[in-house]
Amino acid sequence: MSQTAGSWEGKPEPSFVLSGEMSFEQANETSKVLGFFMAQDATVAAQPWFEETDDQIPAILISQNKVMSADQVKALSDAAREAGLDYSTTVDGRGAKFLHFSDQDAFRALSRQVTNIAKAAGLKEFTDFYVRSNLNDAETYLESGVGSLLREERDQAGSGGPSDLFRRAVDSILVPYAKAVGAEGYRFSPERYGRRFGLTDGEVAYLRAALRPKSGKALSTVPIVTGTEKLEPPRNNTRTKERGVTKNDLLWALQARTAEVGAIEPGD
Incomplete structure (x- = not known):
């Protein structure tokens, strides 16, 4: 796994490339499973191809013979955003690629825009190539392949509860992801996730339990709030001059708590 940079809908975002000895079909199934357990709206599986065929899409690579500097990456990002184009940098850090999904x-218009972006970033190498690519929307994650096995195992058990495969995937992929985004202040809702992907009540319950801290510094003797409690912040003490607690203080404390443990409860 290698970290790269890129953009989505004009906004710079971190990106990761998974590579290995696998077929395109295997890579496509892997992308759907990761998209499901990382709550992504869509994933893309891609394989570079240097011959034009019916199922390929054209792409452009701009690059140089050394790793791009931070200034070059910024110039590339700014120029791509101004042109309204999304991109992703290469694993070796020497360039960036642009995919094309139209006629x-x-x-030809894209080629002119990318040429201008290359000039802005000081990249002199320009390469046309083709990509075998598949866009997977969230609605398709569980329809085939490994994703369908999650439901098949659950349906065969007949309980509607989480399958062994689902439990292992939640513990190994989804929980670490949820805690990582929690550390950045984002909120992860098991209920909303369950509605988005059609999970059973048992699967949502397992997911919620898996997100609770279980040991070490993350373990707390104070239950995480459910949202039904009535919060009464202590007021300023006029006799001792001791400052009270405002509602903003409580909100910041809750955010700090979720950033520490990555656990978000309904109505939090």
């Missing part, structure tokens, strides 16, 4: 006339 030939639009590709």
Whole structure:
């Protein structure tokens, strides 16, 4: 796994490339499973191809013979955003690629835009190639392949509860992801996730329990609030001059708590 950089809908975002000895079909199934357990709206599986065929899409690579500097990456990002184009940098850090999903006339326009981006970033190498690519929307994650096994195992058990495969995937992929985004201040809702992907009540309950801290510094003797409690912040003490607690203080404390342990409860 290698970390790269890129953008989505014009906004710079961190990106990761998973590579290994696998077929395109295997890579596509892996992307769907990761998309499901990382709550992504869509995933893309791609394989570089240097011959034009019916199921390929054109792409452009701009690069140089050394790793791009931070200034070059910023210039590339700014120019791509101004042009309204999304990109992703290469694993070796020497360039960036742009994919094209429209007709030939639009590709010529894309080529001109990418040429200008390359000039802005000081990248002199320009390469046309093709990519075998598949876009997986969230609605398709569980329809086939490994994703369908999650439901098949659950349906065969007949309980509607989480399958062994689901439990292992939650513990190994989804919980670490939820805690990572929690550390950045984002909120992860098991209920909303369950509605989005059609999980059973038992699967949502397992997911919620898996997110609770179980040991070490993350273990707390104070239950995480459910949202039904009535919060009464202590007021300022006029006799001792001791400052009270405001509702903003409580909100910041809750955010700090979730950033520490990555656990978000309904109505938090």
